[in-house]
Amino acid sequence: MADMNDVLHLTADEARAFASDVFAAHGVPRRDADTTARCLVRADLRGVETHGIVRMPGYLDRIERGLVDPAPELAPRRVAPAVAHLDGMNGLGFVVATRATEEAMAIAREAGTGLVGVSRSTHFGMAATYLLQAVEAGFAALVFTNASPAMPPWGGRREMLGTSPFGAAFPNPGGQPFILDMAPSVAARGKIRKALREGREIPEGYALDADGRPTTDPEKALQGVVLPIGGAKGAGLSMLMDLLCGVLTGAAFAGHVGDQYKAFDRPQNVGHFILVIRPDLFLPAGGVAERMAELVATVRANPTAEGFDEILMPGEPESRTETRRLSEGIPYRRADLEPVIERARGKGVTFPG
Amino acid sequence: MADMNDVLHLTADEARAFASDVFAAHGVPRRDADTTARCLVRADLRGVETHGIVRMPGYLDRIERGLVDPAPELAPRRVAPAVAHLDGMNGLGFVVATRATEEAMAIAREAGTGLVGVSRSTHFGMAATYLLQAVEAGFAALVFTNASPAMPPWGGRREMLGTSPFGAAFPNPGGQPFILDMAPSVAARGKIRKALREGREIPEGYALDADGRPTTDPEKALQGVVLPIGGAKGAGLSMLMDLLCGVLTGAAFAGHVGDQYKAFDRPQNVGHFILVIRPDLFLPAGGVAERMAELVATVRANPTAEGFDEILMPGEPESRTETRRLSEGIPYRRADLEPVIERARGKGVTFPG
Numbered sequence: 001m002a003d004m005n006d007v008l009h010l011t012a013d014e015a016r017a018f019a020s021d022v023f024a025a026h027g028v029p030r031r032d033a034d035t036t037a038r039c040l041v042r043a044d045l046r047g048v049e050t051h052g053i054v055r056m057p058g059y060l061d062r063i064e065r066g067l068v069d070p071a072p073e074l075a076p077r078r079v080a081p082a083v084a085h086l087d088g089m090n091g092l093g094f095v096v097a098t099r100a101t102e103e104a105m106a107i108a109r110e111a112g113t114g115l116v117g118v119s120r121s122t123h124f125g126m127a128a129t130y131l132l133q134a135v136e137a138g139f140a141a142l143v144f145t146n147a148s149p150a151m152p153p154w155g156g157r158r159e160m161l162g163t164s165p166f167g168a169a170f171p172n173p174g175g176q177p178f179i180l181d182m183a184p185s186v187a188a189r190g191k192i193r194k195a196l197r198e199g200r201e202i203p204e205g206y207a208l209d210a211d212g213r214p215t216t217d218p219e220k221a222l223q224g225v226v227l228p229i230g231g232a233k234g235a236g237l238s239m240l241m242d243l244l245c246g247v248l249t250g251a252a253f254a255g256h257v258g259d260q261y262k263a264f265d266r267p268q269n270v271g272h273f274i275l276v277i278r279p280d281l282f283l284p285a286g287g288v289a290e291r292m293a294e295l296v297a298t299v300r301a302n303p304t305a306e307g308f309d310e311i312l313m314p315g316e317p318e319s320r321t322e323t324r325r326l327s328e329g330i331p332y333r334r335a336d337l338e339p340v341i342e343r344a345r346g347k348g349v350t351f352p353g
Numbered sequence: 354m355a356d357m358n359d360v361l362h363l364t365a366d367e368a369r370a371f372a373s374d375v376f377a378a379h380g381v382p383r384r385d386a387d388t389t390a391r392c393l394v395r396a397d398l399r400g401v402e403t404h405g406i407v408r409m410p411g412y413l414d415r416i417e418r419g420l421v422d423p424a425p426e427l428a429p430r431r432v433a434p435a436v437a438h439l440d441g442m443n444g445l446g447f448v449v450a451t452r453a454t455e456e457a458m459a460i461a462r463e464a465g466t467g468l469v470g471v472s473r474s475t476h477f478g479m480a481a482t483y484l485l486q487a488v489e490a491g492f493a494a495l496v497f498t499n500a501s502p503a504m505p506p507w508g509g510r511r512e513m514l515g516t517s518p519f520g521a522a523f524p525n526p527g528g529q530p531f532i533l534d535m536a537p538s539v540a541a542r543g544k545i546r547k548a549l550r551e552g553r554e555i556p557e558g559y560a561l562d563a564d565g566r567p568t569t570d571p572e573k574a575l576q577g578v579v580l581p582i583g584g585a586k587g588a589g590l591s592m593l594m595d596l597l598c599g600v601l602t603g604a605a606f607a608g609h610v611g612d613q614y615k616a617f618d619r620p621q622n623v624g625h626f627i628l629v630i631r632p633d634l635f636l637p638a639g640g641v642a643e644r645m646a647e648l649v650a651t652v653r654a655n656p657t658a659e660g661f662d663e664i665l666m667p668g669e670p671e672s673r674t675e676t677r678r679l680s681e682g683i684p685y686r687r688a689d690l691e692p693v694i695e696r697a698r699g700k701g702v703t704f705p706g
Binding site: 079 | 432433434435436438463464465466467468470472493505506507508509510511513519521523531533535539561564565566567582583585586587588589590592593595596597599600601602603606607608628630631632634635636640641644645647648651652655656657658659661663664665667
């Protein structure tokens, strides 16, 4: 029997083909299964394993429970010259957000900027996926989503806001684009769970206990709430995501987005806000690309602070991991994949590893 | 002779009339002088005195040096169906940004969303001014600016990025709107200067010294750089402001925006990015207002964390100050106003206090 701590390597192609087959075997049309697989494996390539194929059982479970529609017919509807609405019809968030980003780019080609508001979507994985989709087509973008409650409003102690990513991107045709994909919380709950498993305290400022008091005890922190970056500032950013993705679009808001792993009485009703901007609006063609190259060069030339060897652009560590994993393969712990492999086997899909 | 620590009170009308007269006496057309005065006094009303009329000498100085044009003829130019460019012509940032916000709203009325990119502007004061302009007309908005360098990119130790405000707003016809106006730095340099004057240490995490090492000594901190909220996250937000306001629009970027108080060899060439969104795009009229009221009620109902008595919306403390000062008057320390009064006297303008 294989050691469960074994690490195995898959090529991106192998991982994508496997994931796509598993989704297809759960009723997802091949094109959408491919899209979903591409999004998940891109997270694995970029070292964001928390949003990669290990999460597949959660999505498949919600398909089987009838809470995610595996085959919605998505039809963006233009509601103003520069704005479309997309009803996600409880489809896989990956498919919905990819379609919304495409639509926002199509609008931006005509109108200069394109906004798509999305309601009735589900967890869309890594925000960087859609940021990359935009910059790789030459656009700047803001990609926001709301999420199930994990953080209180500033001054509160009960979770209401999501630790939704704030996503922003700016293209750099000649090099590293700007990819900012940041949670407004100081630390993810996963990090606190890890501290608990390893018997370590967490730093002050990560979380409050159930009574709203600062705590360094990971167990108490998990019964309480995580805290935002910059105090009121991070909480304000998260509220902005809820306003633009929820209140504005018609999706759930104010703590009512369903938790993917806990709320089995209803679809999630996640909302997204995807804004795409053509970069050649104000300067002649090539002007912005030249200026972007100059900005990146200026960043790199900054003398380093204590503890740093070099200065990277936002998103660059993940791009480096992606380049390496594209050639060396993606490492997975067999134990982490076992639940996915199990489900695949049940549907007659063979794991390539 | 009056005690320089005397506090005097002006009504908002008195303060605005005085400020407008002073700008008019410096060659600013009355309409633009009124706009500038309204912006500055609104900051004073909201308790943001660092952006109020005490800053007037800085603006007047740059007019006298020929670095700010007191009477530019601003003409926004539509560059795409949903986008306009505004050349600020080195005018007062208050006048330029007010005009840009007007234009963005006009575009949003037609196109659903309106984006105005601004180049060749100057310091525009408090971002909330333009956020309020938008929400009071019923719109959601993002208002970004870049600024002279004060913060390094993440991992660096030399200032390059601004501590530019990230501004976002969402209207609430029935109550307190959402007004987020946040610097991406943990603390303003002004706060560090205050610690130095009072002989106090500053908390770790506020600043690096000139060698890029964390410091709690305010004197060393002032020779170094301020630090962003959330580490790489706040630095990423500030870079986003520089990309959208500078690289994209044609304004200065990457540390080249002129410092209002130090760079006397050239205009500042600040850039702004103003995006306005109609809130009735996705839901029937009134739907969003109802949902916003529900969100605010949910925020208020959250049980408080240790150290809090009540939970406020972003922007609400400033709104409360404004309500109070509109009835009680705005308190100014005579010593802080003396330089403005001096300049006014030189132009034959009488101070009302």
